[in-house]
């Protein structure tokens with residue numbers, strides 16, 4: 001297939017739906033309980049809701065929407081640190097747009113900007129570097145955020161800044177890693193995931209090999225998955241095929257983009273600039289070992305955490321917020337007590353309502369609102 005419409009073809013989707021139903025029925029008859037399949041990546045969550053893929057699946061398949069939206073898992077203490085940096089008079093604080101509205105304990109970056117902080121939206125870390133060149137008397141900080149997908153561009157920007165000897169540019173590094181997080185999910189007592197749709201864009205950088213432990217040690221199937229509706233349906237069918245056949249392996253459905261060995265240039269840049277942190281805090285999931293990176297000592301001059309003193313407090317989410325339970329698949333987004341009422345995309349209480357890739361925002365924007373109200377009433381969630 002070549003054109004995007006072909007990846008959204010209704011006839012092919014219907015054929016895959018039938019194959020999924022057929023296998024799911026046989027698996028359910030054998031196991032007697034629904035399968036829980038996790039799409040790790042927020043991009044997949046977005047596609048699933050946008051195209052109504054959940055409604056195409058039988059009840060014997062439950063999709064668990066994983067923590068793969070970096071904006072959604074950013075803890076409040078890190079947002080507070082961003083705001084503190086942005087409020088310094090000498091600083092131009094640059095960020096991707098979707099991080100602007102993530103609530104901290106007092107303010108979001110957008111609210112800080114409205115109150116006078118110099119917060120600017122950029123499309124690339126190179127835009128931030130260009131601002132540093134243009135304003136040599138200011139300190140330009142780039143809010144580095146994302147999984148391995150965005151790490152290469154940040155790393156290459158640091159290398160370029162070092163090459164040009166630009167002294168007024170630094171990163172507030174919040175890059176996080178996929179593999180240790182999948183391991184933490186598999187080790188978690190309250191999660192029973194039967195298989196994974198692995199993130200296609202992360203895999204484009206890291207390749208297939210880092211995911212082999214999921215099959216080798218945990219005996220769970222994993223399919224590297226693209227982002228169009230047929231990609232998701234085909235990958236679900238591939239997961240079912242493994243479960244039905246009683247085997248597990250890493251399969252690459254997204255081979256039109258993901259090379260088995262990943263992207264050498266991207267990986268080299270990452271390893272040159274970053275090293276693993278011992279642990280990193282995730283909103284709703286707590287601290288996960290080796291789940292984040294920091295800038296290596298060699299490039300310390302470009303590390304905003306070393307350059308400026310930061311409070312770096314751990315701040316709990318509001319009591320009514322149930323983001324952690326949604327991220328673990330313990331409850332569905334609509335089962336959160338504040339879903340759609342105190343928490344909505346216009347005024348998000350939790351981070352899962354901020355980004356279009358957050359599970360709650362996806363349910364809110366693309367879910368059948370009447371059906372959601374009915375479900376909430378039937379399940380005793382006050383409306």
Ligand code: SF4
Nearest residue numbers: 323336343350353360
């Ligand atoms: S509705 Fe809001 S508070 Fe509740 S889980 Fe979703 S984002 Fe978090």
